[in-house]
Amino acid sequence: MTNPRKILEVDGRMIGGGQFALIAGPCTVESREQTLDIAETVAAGGATMLRGGAYKPRTSPYSFQGLGREGLAILAEAKALTGLPIVTELIDVRDADEVVEVADVIQIGARNMQNYPLLTEAGRSGRTVLLKRGLAASLQELLMAAEYVLKEGNEDVILCERGIRTHETAYRFTLDLLAVPALKEMTDLPVVVDPSHAPGRRDWVEPMSLAAAAAGADGIIVEVHNDPENAVCDGPQALRSEAFASYAERLRSIAEIAGDGSLEPVAVPAAVI
Ligand code: PEP
Ligand code: MN
Numbered sequence: 001m002t003n004p005r006k007i008l009e010v011d012g013r014m015i016g017g018g019q020f021a022l023i024a025g026p027c028t029v030e031s032r033e034q035t036l037d038i039a040e041t042v043a044a045g046g047a048t049m050l051r052g053g054a055y056k057p058r059t060s061p062y063s064f065q066g067l068g069r070e071g072l073a074i075l076a077e078a079k080a081l082t083g084l085p086i087v088t089e090l091i092d093v094r095d096a097d098e099v100v101e102v103a104d105v106i107q108i109g110a111r112n113m114q115n116y117p118l119l120t121e122a123g124r125s126g127r128t129v130l131l132k133r134g135l136a137a138s139l140q141e142l143l144m145a146a147e148y149v150l151k152e153g154n155e156d157v158i159l160c161e162r163g164i165r166t167h168e169t170a171y172r173f174t175l176d177l178l179a180v181p182a183l184k185e186m187t188d189l190p191v192v193v194d195p196s197h198a199p200g201r202r203d204w205v206e207p208m209s210l211a212a213a214a215a216g217a218d219g220i221i222v223e224v225h226n227d228p229e230n231a232v233c234d235g236p237q238a239l240r241s242e243a244f245a246s247y248a249e250r251l252r253s254i255a256e257i258a259g260d261g262s263l264e265p266v267a268v269p270a271a272v273i
Contacts, residue, residue: 005218006188008156010128011085011104013048015158016190020255021219022248023087023105023192025051027234028064029071035078037226038241043082045245046252049105050075050084051221055091056233057111064232068095072102079104087130087221093121100125110134110162110197113145123152130221132160132194135173139182146189158190159183160221161212163198172200175208180215190218196237202228205239206247213254220251 005017015021024042029035029052039050054071056064067074075086085104090096091112099106105128112118113134122129129149133142146157161180163173175198183191193212195205209220225231225238239247 004188005184006155006190008128008158008190010049010156013085015048015192016218018259019218020213020252021049021190021192022047022251023049023051023219023221024224024239024244024248025087026225026231027196027223027238028053028056028232029067029074030232032074032077034226035074036081038224039078039082039084041226041241041244042224043084046248047084047244048219049087050078050082051087051107051223052078053089053107053233054102055089055095055099057089057091057109058233069098072098076102090118090122093117096121096125100127103127105130105158108132108145113137113142116148119145119148120152123149123154126154128156128158129154130158130160130192132162133164133176133179135165137164139179139186142183143187146187158192158218159187160192160194161217162194171198171204173198175199175212177208177211177215180212180217184216191216192219192221193217194221196221196223196234200237202237202239205237206250209247209251210254213251214258216258217255 007017008015024047054066056066087105088103089107090099106122107130110132149157163175166174195208223238226241228235228238
């Protein structure tokens with residue numbers, strides 16, 4: 001039986017059970033001007049929350065690691081300006097107090113999905129947690145990671161499919177959209193999709209977003225930039241600011257058609273080859 005859907009409230013914005021969340025913003029906070037400009041654009045275009053990393057988990061230790069506390073202060077200013085709740089990543093338990101002060105939603109990144117002390121800390125934070133699927137994690141492992149947050153008494157967890165490693169090398173990751181209906185059958189938690197990191201290029205972000213909405217996702221977390229050619233991080237996959245409003249409109253029209261994707265379940269044979 002399909003689970004009755006859980007609806008979470010994040011500072012007045014609802015997600016789950018047919019309430020579609022559009023979380024948008026830069027990969028990382030680069031400067032005050034960049035972040036405030038993008039925040040205003042996505043707010044005007046219908047985003048319901050602002051994303052942006054102040055602490056970045058980078059593959060290379062020599063890449064930009066984020067502005068840290070300075071970035072958090074800029075996010076706080078962006079919230080004051082637009083009213084959008086803030087989604088930002090926590091990568092280290094030692095930064096928890098500072099991040100919790102600014103974050104309405106704590107993002108746990110794919111590389112930290114099984115960082116159990118970090119999950120426990122997020123569980124104790126009192127903030128909603130957006131948990132991204134690990135690069136090679138099964139859905140069962142994702143759900144077990146979510147349990148680390150839930151067991152601390154924090155029931156506000158959003159699951160996020162962002163692409164997994166497969167044999168395919170034509171794009172960065174394989175976006176597993178079947179995770180959406182499958183997770184919705186396995187849990188009542190909201191399920192969102194990150195259509196940015198799997199393609200790694202902007203022209204494939206909208207089709208994957210629309211497909212995710214059609215699959216019944218409860219929301220999208222997407223990267224947007226006002227100057228992607230000069231972005232410090234993930235520029236090639238960032239939607240252009242000027243394209244955001246029309247993208248959001250098309251996305252909403254698909255989300256409305258798809259509803260919350262709670263379909264009548266069918267009897268599945270025990271072994272499907
Ligand atoms: C991000 O959201 O910018 C990010 C680093 O995501 P992921 O953890 O999915 O790679
Ligand atoms: Mn990114």
